[in-house]
Amino acid sequence: MTDAHSSDWSYIPELANVDVNRFAIAVAGLDGQVHVAGDAARPFSIQSVSKVFTLTLALGKLGDTMWSRVGREPSGNAFNSIVQLEQEKGRPRNPFINAGAITVADLILAGHEPREAIGEIVRFVRFLADDDTIRIDERVAHSELATGDRNASLAHFMRSFGRLDNPVDHVLGVYFHHCALAVTCRQLAVAGQYLAAGGVSPKTGARVISAERARRINAVMLTCGHYDGSGEFAYRVGLPGKSGVGGAILAVAPGKASIAVWSPGLDPVGNSKLGAEALEMLTHRTGWSVFGA
Amino acid sequence: MTDAHSSDWSYIPELANVDVNRFAIAVAGLDGQVHVAGDAARPFSIQSVSKVFTLTLALGKLGDTMWSRVGREPSGNAFNSIVQLEQEKGRPRNPFINAGAITVADLILAGHEPREAIGEIVRFVRFLADDDTIRIDERVAHSELATGDRNASLAHFMRSFGRLDNPVDHVLGVYFHHCALAVTCRQLAVAGQYLAAGGVSPKTGARVISAERARRINAVMLTCGHYDGSGEFAYRVGLPGKSGVGGAILAVAPGKASIAVWSPGLDPVGNSKLGAEALEMLTHRTGWSVFGA
């Protein structure tokens, strides 16, 4: 998974054959009800949407000291990501650009074996989705390992500033694997409910994080969740959201619902075209925009 | 007025003598009530907070075609503002960085004389605040004209790409004058109410803009309103807001209130330190964050 440089993601060979016209949506209300439409039972590659969950996990393990390792400001375009990474001495601008998510993977690793860290992440996502069938698509994970030169470049770059504690291949192993999680829209919407519900998972009643931390993760999603299309998504949709080049978007309507959409056709900055349009229509009709009815 | 390069704004000589410990707050609820504390009747220099009102005015005059001239993505730090301006051929990233606000001033000018455009802006802010006593502080305006080399540089730079229609000195004249508006916290909070109230000014009942446009301006404020501290403000305060180097912040709690704070001590990215802290306490206690209760 890579900051989008082109409007398709053929750079992950395993994903290049998916039909771009497919579409699915799932809306998980705080009452536990999940409404779905389209291919909502079809698994897709979660890609960068997983960064929301690894951020949550890292905050749970390290608390706010985590923010000494990664910022929370928007980063501008992919070009500027690298320029800024150099200027800011290898400290990524936010946890949702690739450099930042690689740093989060490094923090979760914390000296353990990659398979332990990967296992921990998978268990966490299963817990959030209340679904033990969620798995990593190994072909996708290995497809990335083979082609991920840009991420390897970022990781070595940060390491040259002393910003990674673990070996680059371990960190990237964790990163590529959590991006290769296969989920359905239904699973993803349920997994994101804690962000809409003040940190508590409505289905199980378990507290995942504090209400304040849920608000804060939503804030980072809103300002940084769509690469260089974050401003546009806020303008059009008006919800915290996180996109992935697999075509998924997880959006959060605080106090109302968690919404997952999926459609593989991407816009020039790498976000799902139909997905964003569907969310725009949804907030238009429901008045769920955080910016006013 | 300039993208903040240092933690004080002594570069506007007229403003350098204000006591940094002063503080004021005004909360204008949608019922028309205004609650104030501190120096709420003391006028201060509105500086970049005025960009919210010139954006609103330009959208009213040109509609969404305005967005062909200025983007709505966060810009990263001041350094990147210029790099990106070059990469993007003189089209500013958003209307709240200086280059963007200069472009908005150019659009409002539209071939007229500077004093006409300035007059139109002053009348618009008076209308929003329902207060005809609001004036421009000419000493501040001229203080900027004398020292505004960085803004002159940006304006000529954009003009070299064919991005300004009016002469640079006309455009900067308009820009420096609207930044030199003197307002009180009470006036500013009332002026911003239309953004909290779906585009309608509660005090007068007048519709300023459509509800959708109010939401969208709020979105741009949230992602871009605090220069390179926009992510931080969203994270801590959780409200759309716009800061100025005069020490003011206008924050919007959609459906609830418009809040103006003022305190001249600035943080390193140029935003009011006490002002942001007061807003953080306020949203903590009221649950007004747009990101959840």
Added chain:
Amino acid sequence: MTDAHSSDWSYIPELANVDVNRFAIAVAGLDGQVHVAGDAARPFSIQSVSKVFTLTLALGKLGDTMWSRVGREPSGNAFNSIVQLEQEKGRPRNPFINAGAITVADLILAGHEPREAIGEIVRFVRFLADDDTIRIDERVAHSELATGDRNASLAHFMRSFGRLDNPVDHVLGVYFHHCALAVTCRQLAVAGQYLAAGGVSPKTGARVISAERARRINAVMLTCGHYDGSGEFAYRVGLPGKSGVGGAILAVAPGKASIAVWSPGLDPVGNSKLGAEALEMLTHRTGWSVFGA
């Protein structure tokens, strides 16, 4: 005159009508002989080649303290010129990029009236060329004043860092005027002889600068004289040289000759295409490359 952004210089309206197929060359040997071919008596606009003479003049007035205000390193492409100017706090990389030459103009001005500084430069070039008929083409000078937004941007940018002592319009007035000098190839070749002859003008026997300073100016010409084509010119021609968007190149074969070529067709980085080819053939045949026979 502007760092070349396009392969033509239609941005100086007065120059856009010159026939691109014209060509002239003049070789001024150290014995005082001048050999010419082509349109060698036709005046053209000297443009950036004048920067060699203003650098010489400024070094004569200020000595090596001048280098505290401008560097002597190559700058990469025009994009990087601005990025580096920001990084290096308004100190230009070298005296041959526009920002550097504007700084040199500021140093020559030194508080005087623009017409005095312009007069001093004209007298200096006449002295070097031993020809009092050399004049400024006022139409070209004013053509630049009207369109020079990019240079105005650079000048205000440097002034915002406290790097210019004189008002921007004074500095640009001097700069645009010395770029608008009209010279013939013969005049230009003679004017450059002191650089080939250890600082002495062979025609008059007058010492212009020390031998060491002549060597050093040659070094700056070789590393920085052709914008982002400096490496290419060194590689192909092997002589110190300075180009201008008017189509002129002044090249120096130390101990042998001063050579002026002129042909208005430019390559993508803004240097005379035929001019560079002619010089490549010349050094190939004469063995005059400084890099070996």
Added chain:
Amino acid sequence: MTDAHSSDWSYIPELANVDVNRFAIAVAGLDGQVHVAGDAARPFSIQSVSKVFTLTLALGKLGDTMWSRVGREPSGNAFNSIVQLEQEKGRPRNPFINAGAITVADLILAGHEPREAIGEIVRFVRFLADDDTIRIDERVAHSELATGDRNASLAHFMRSFGRLDNPVDHVLGVYFHHCALAVTCRQLAVAGQYLAAGGVSPKTGARVISAERARRINAVMLTCGHYDGSGEFAYRVGLPGKSGVGGAILAVAPGKASIAVWSPGLDPVGNSKLGAEALEMLTHRTGWSVFGA
């Protein structure tokens, strides 16, 4: 070996213990005579000076088509190296910045095993120096392999643009090994003689490259040989030269001599302080500057 980011090179642990006050010089005239002073028989790490020899070797193997893979323009500072590498889609500016030398290593590899390419380079340098005792210091080579994150970052970055044909670890293996060649000043001066002597090795009479190619390599050395101190070296010394962070500089006086100096104390841009001063004194006394007597 890395573009110098600090004034010492403690990032190559094996090299950090060398006494910074040591000094050596060797001048190899075209008559075959070699004059030495100081520690001229003491081996040091050649580091980036080896890039002159790998460039020569690659040009011999591929001819001028090599230039489609790497440019020949100066690159500005290390920061700009990366910015420009992104802008120019992974094509390095010149063969003497690290990215460029890594590309040259990739071209020499050409699908072979690293040890074959390394062997070919060692044999070539031995041939140039007419000395079969020259070896690679394996501790230095492995010291780099362990710490070379910045070069790994560059290599993966170029590979992400499709700019490297061989696996990154193979390319870096070749690169780190040729930088770890141990030579004395005497050996280095002799090895560089072909550049002063029109492409022929005076000691053996063997033609290494054509006279034209020797001139051109000298040109690239002059404009790009000292990282962001290239302009300064040209200005002060006036000779084509290539420095390495091991403290060596190879300088070429065309038609006169090849000069090697070594002293491990570096200036802020990573070039030998005493070495450059010695060369400045030498050209001052001998009149060998290419820019005039």
